[in-house]
Structure formats: C-alpha cells, structure tokens
Amino acid sequence: xxxxxxxxxxxxxxxxxxxxxxxxxxxxxxxxxxxxxxxxxxxxxxxxxxxxxxxxxxxxxxxxxxxxxxxxxxxxxxxxxxxxxxxxxxxxxxxxxxxxxxxxxxxxxxxxxxxxxxxxxxxxxxxxxxxxxxxxxxxxxxxxxxxxxxxxxxxxxxxxxxxxxxxxxxxxxxxxxxxxxxxxxxxxxxxxxxxxxxxxxxxxxxxxxxxxxxxxxxxxxxxxxxxxxxxxxxxxxxxxxxxxxxxxxxxxxxxxxxxxxxxxxxxxxxxxxxxxxxxxxxxxxxxxxxxxxxxxxxxxxxxxxxxxxxxxxxxxxxxxxxxxxxxxxxxxxxxxxxxx
Numbered sequence: 001x002x003x004x005x006x007x008x009x010x011x012x013x014x015x016x017x018x019x020x021x022x023x024x025x026x027x028x029x030x031x032x033x034x035x036x037x038x039x040x041x042x043x044x045x046x047x048x049x050x051x052x053x054x055x056x057x058x059x060x061x062x063x064x065x066x067x068x069x070x071x072x073x074x075x076x077x078x079x080x081x082x083x084x085x086x087x088x089x090x091x092x093x094x095x096x097x098x099x100x101x102x103x104x105x106x107x108x109x110x111x112x113x114x115x116x117x118x119x120x121x122x123x124x125x126x127x128x129x130x131x132x133x134x135x136x137x138x139x140x141x142x143x144x145x146x147x148x149x150x151x152x153x154x155x156x157x158x159x160x161x162x163x164x165x166x167x168x169x170x171x172x173x174x175x176x177x178x179x180x181x182x183x184x185x186x187x188x189x190x191x192x193x194x195x196x197x198x199x200x201x202x203x204x205x206x207x208x209x210x211x212x213x214x215x216x217x218x219x220x221x222x223x224x225x226x227x228x229x230x231x232x233x234x235x236x237x238x239x240x241x242x243x244x245x246x247x248x249x250x251x252x253x254x255x256x257x258x259x260x261x262x263x264x265x266x267x268x269x270x271x272x273x274x275x276x277x278x279x280x281x282x283x284x285x286x287x288x289x290x291x292x293x294x295x296x297x298x299x300x301x302x303x304x305x306x307x308x309x310x311x312x313x314x315x316x317x318x319x320x321x322x323x324x325x326x327x328x329x330x331x332x333x334x335x336x337x338x339x340x
Contacts, residue, residue, distance in 0.1 A: 009290035010331055011253070011281075013324060014073055015316060016294055019043070019061050024313045025068050031320045035292050036070035037114075037252075039077035040101075053079050053101035055108075062108050073292045074185075074252050075105060076114040085119045086157060087165040095169060099176045106180025112251050112291070113177075114224045116187040117166055119199050120152040123190035128309035130266050136299035139309050140266040141191050149197050156198035163202060163215075170216040177220040184220055185251040186212060188229035193262050205233050206240055213249055226254035228297065231275045232262040238276070238283040245287030253284070253293035255323055267297050267310065270322045281323075281330045295319035 014035035015028045020043065028036075040052040041061040050057050065072045079097040083090045105113060116122065130140040170184075177184050186209075189201035202208055213221060223244055231237045244250050257273025258265045270277060284293075298315030300306040 009285075009288040011284050011289055011327060012073070012292040013320065013327070014292040014294045015320070016076065016296075016311070017065070017070065019064065021064060021068060024316075025070075027313060027317065029069055031317065032324075033320065034069055034071060035073045036065045037074040037076050037292070037294050038065060038072050040075065040079075051079070051097065051100070053097055053104065055104045058101075058104050058108055058110075062110065072110050074112040074114055075101075075110055078115055082120065082154075084169050085117060085162065085165055086154060087161060087168065091165075091168075095172050098173060102173065102177050102180050102182050105182045110182070112183045112185050114185045114187055114252055116189075117162065117203050118189055118201060119157055119162065120154060120197070121199075124196065125309070129306065132266075132299050133269060133272060134302075136269070136301050136315070137306050137309075138267040138299050139297065141264065143191075143193060143263040146197065151198040156195070157200055159194070159200045159202055162200055163211075166202070166212070167215055170221065174216050174218045174221055178218060182220065183222055183251040185222055185224040187224040187254075188226050188233075190226070190229050191262055191265070192229050192233055206230070206243075209244070213247065219248070222249040222251040224252045224254065225250045226256070226296065227275065227277075227280065228254065228256040228258045228267070231258060231273075232265065238279045241280060241283035242287050245284065245289045250287075250289055251291055253289075253291065254296035255280075255293045256296040256298075256319075267299070269299055270295070270319050278326055278330065281326045285330050293323070295323060 012035050013033055014037050015033050016037045017025055019039050019041050041057040042052045044057050047057050062072050081094040084094045125139040126142045126145045127140040130138050132138040189203045192204035194201040194204050230240055234240050257268050257270060257275045259268050259274050260266060295316055297310030298312055298319045300312040301314045304312040304314040
C-alpha cells in the first residue's frame with residue numbers, strides 16, 4: 001500500500017478520546033491509531049483560576065495524548081456560546097473565550113476546531129435504544145414524535161437572526177483563527193431539519209453550507225463533513241464531498257451512515273446504511289483530502305454500555321476495521337482521470 005500511495009495524500013484515521021485516559025485509549029492504540037480527537041480539560045484538578053481553554057490546561061491535555069502515543073489533531077468541544085448564537089448580551093465575553101481557545105490551539109499546534117451552530121440544544125434523537133442487527137442498539141429520530149414538545153426556554157429564533165449572529169461571530173473569530181493557523185470546521189445540524197421546538201437550524205443543507213463559506217471567505221472557514229447528516233441533505237454524497245473538498249474546505253470528517261429520511265431515520269452499522277461508503281472514500285482520495293476522519297456514532301454491541309448512545313467502545317472496533325479496509329482498497333487502486 002505504501003508504494004502504491006507514494007506521493008498521494010491519504011486520509012488519516014482518528015478516534016474521539018475524552019481527555020481522561022481510559023481503556024478506550026488502549027483500544028485505540030491496539031487498533032493502530034495514533035491520531036486523537038479530543039475534548040477540553042474541564043476536570044483538570046490543576047486548573048486553578050485557569051479556564052479549560054487557557055494555555056496550561058490545554059498543554060497538559062495535549063501532553064497526556066502525546067504520552068499515550070497520540071497526536072491531538074482536532075478539538076471537538078466548545079466553551080459555552082449560546083448567547084453568541086442568539087445575539088444576546090454577554091456574547092462578546094463568550095467570543096473572547098473562544099478566541100482564547102483558538103489562540104492557544106495555535107500556540108500548541110492543534111490545527112482544527114470542530115464547532116456547531118445548534119441553538120439551545122445539540123444533536124437530538126427520539127429513541128436511543130432502537131434494536132439493530134443481532135440485537136445491537138442504535139439511535140433513531142422520528143419527527144412526528146416531538147411535534148407537541150414545548151418551545152425551548154429562550155423562545156423561538158428564525159433563520160435570519162441565526163445568519164446575522166453567525167456573521168457577527170465569524171467576522172470576529174476568523175481573523176484570530178487566520179493568525180493562529182487554526183481551521184474552523186462547522187458541524188451540521190443533527191438532524192438537519194428546521195425548526196425544532198421553535199428553533200431554526202441553519203446548517204441543514206448543501207446550499208446553506210456554501211452560504212457559510214461565502215459569508216466570510218477565508219482559508220480557515222470550513223466544514224466538518226458529518227456524513228450521517230450530509231447524506232440526509234443529498235442523494236449524491238460523493239459529489240458533495242468532491243464539491244467541498246475541491247474548494248479545500250473540508251477540514252474534518254465524521255464517517256458514519258444512517259437509513260431513512262431527514263424526517264425519520266436511524267443510525268446504522270457502517271456496512272448497512274443508505275450510502276455507498278466505498279464511493280465516499282474514493283471521493284476523498286480523488287480530491288486529495290489529507291485530514292482526519294473518525295467513525296462517530298456506532299451501534300452499542302453485546303457486552304458494552306449504552307450510557308453514551310453512539311459511543312460504544314466495542315462498536316468502534318468494527319467501525320475502524322471496516323473503514324481501514326475501505327481506505328486500503330481505495331488507495332491501492334489508481335484514481336480515475338474523470339473523477340479528478
């Protein structure tokens with residue numbers, strides 16, 4: 001494989017490893033992984049007056065990963081910033097904390113920050129114990145079930161407000177990220193459906209992602225291409241991958257799949273969803289994407305806990321093996337001239 005791929009950009013495999021070392025760290029190394037996607041060190045007893053996004057807590061966290069054999073490639077956690085999303089008083093203080101995080105990531109050489117624009121609540125499901133293959137457990141979303149759910153406490157917010165607030169945010173953060181050489185990778189709304197509980201979700205379509213990139217043009221303004229969400233936005237995910245990778249705007253990948261529609265879907269095993277994942281891997285190769293991907297949501301399997309739905313430790317073993325096989329098959333064959 002090495003000889004065949006000489007001179008070719010190759011996608012890197014990573015795992016989401018919370019900052020506290022655990023058996024999952026050992027499993028990741030046993031799977032041959034050396035790239036980590038990390039959180040923020042909220043529980044560091046040495047923080048003192050420092051916030052988790054200050055330099056010393058981040059340094060200690062990075063050194064934990066390094067001591068275990070991992071390069072910290074992405075931070076996928078955020079300081080609080082719902083006031084920013086809603087354009088409320090106090091947002092400038094929240095933006096200042098984010099700028100501090102980005103500056104310190106730059107000092108430490110951590111290249112990618114994964115963030116999102118989901119107001120009031122993050123990813124959501126209506127069932128986190130849906131039976132799947134062989135009795136494994138997956139999560140599910142059915143838009144008919146929460147139709148009568150109460151509005152969120154802050155109340156409704158529309159598309160226009162969210163776009164205005166996002167532009168305000170990016171105009172202040174992008175220059176800091178450019179100077180720090182840190183890439184901003186926007187994660188999609190999960191599910192990419194709007195509104196939910198009176199709250200609009202603007203990162204819900206391929207067209208809106210292009211609008212994001214054009215809103216504040218910059219080499220650091222880009223995308224976390226979470227395939228489970230993007231495949232609900234399009235019938236041709238490989239072409240969307242080529243579209244955004246061709247602009248050099250994909251900075252991070254969540255490699256997963258679902259079955260169904262945006263109104264009603266469930267998570268799947270990597271070999272059992274609606275998407276041709278082999279063609280997706282070919283699209284990344286053809287576009288020269290050389291960042292990292294992680295499996296993201298996996299089934300909870302026999303012998304493991306469903307306390308964190310989608311993040312079964314044992315389920316990741318199958319996911320990484322399957323993705324590694326796809327990668328080796330794709331990179332061992334030459335790219336088609338028509339696909340470049």
